[in-house]
Amino acid sequence: MSQSYNRGLVEDFGRWREFTAGMWAWILHKFSGWVLIGYLFTHIAVLSTAIPGANGATAMLNGEQVNVYTATIQGLEMLTVVRIMEVGLLAVAVFHILNGVRLLFVDLGVGLEAQDKSFYASLVVTGAIVLASIPTFLEGAF
Numbered sequence: 001m002s003q004s005y006n007r008g009l010v011e012d013f014g015r016w017r018e019f020t021a022g023m024w025a026w027i028l029h030k031f032s033g034w035v036l037i038g039y040l041f042t043h044i045a046v047l048s049t050a051i052p053g054a055n056g057a058t059a060m061l062n063g064e065q066v067n068v069y070t071a072t073i074q075g076l077e078m079l080t081v082v083r084i085m086e087v088g089l090l091a092v093a094v095f096h097i098l099n100g101v102r103l104l105f106v107d108l109g110v111g112l113e114a115q116d117k118s119f120y121a122s123l124v125v126t127g128a129i130v131l132a133s134i135p136t137f138l139e140g141a142f
């Protein structure tokens with residue numbers, strides 16, 4: 001049997017102040033999805049330096065001529081801000097995957113009564129994976 005909910009008026013923008021798990025799941029899923037799209041372009045730009053690299057192009061890194069692809073990767077990894085952004089990228093990707101799988105179950109009608117709990121579980125598991133990754137990502141960064 002269908003059930004109706006009183007969600008208030010769409011025009012009542014003040015409703016965003018009322019915390020609901022569903023609202024934050026929606027916002028974070030959109031945010032993480034679009035950050036991943038943005039990263040995709042960055043990723044392609046970095047990897048495409050492998051083409052001139054394969055043709056022998058070099059660049060100066062720490063006073064040495066090295067393959068341009070190696071110089072790009074090592075030059076980026078030398079920047080602390082890049083290391084921190086990598087942790088952020090992992091957080092965004094893991095959350096999007098976990099929450100995405102949760103949404104697929106919701107679309108199938110599985111676990112509808114526990115939507116808020118499964119959202120919190122996605123956040124907790126994302127947090128645990130991200131924390132566990134920090135020693136690897138930030139090794140030697142500071």
Ligand code: HEM
Pocket residue numbers: 029030032033034036037040096097099100101103104
């Ligand atoms: C295992 C990996 C992934 C899963 C399970 C997943 C799952 C989903 C699901 C279920 C939705 C629809 C949410 C809704 O019902 O509104 C969605 C939206 C989206 N996903 Fe993913 N996704 C994954 C990977 C990715 C990747 C790699 C990217 C980007 C490169 C991406 C970008 C997006 C974007 C842009 C949206 C639309 C966000 C919006 O509503 O504006 N996703 N994802």
